[in-house]
Amino acid sequence: MYVYYSRKKPFEELPEEMTAVWICSGENCKRWMRDNFTFSLIPVCPECNSEMVRGEKMLALLENTSPNQSRGRR
Ligand SMILES: [Zn+2]
Secondary structure, three states, rough: OOOOOOOOOOOOOOOOEEEEEEEOOOOOOOOEEEOOOOOOOOEEOOOOEEEEEEEEEEOOOOOOOOOOOOOOOO
């Protein structure tokens, strides 16, 4: 049997990691988004137009789902 260790931790569930996100500052709004984009300006919540603030969330590590980052073609 060939056992492939990519890391020293055993596989359990999807690994989670503190991920940079933008969180809506509106009190009744729980909108947030991943910080996949390099915002040069503070983004505004698309739902309530409040400013979004930088924060972090524990999120499962994902492959790039962002259409923003096209990989490799071209
Ligand atoms: Zn909002």
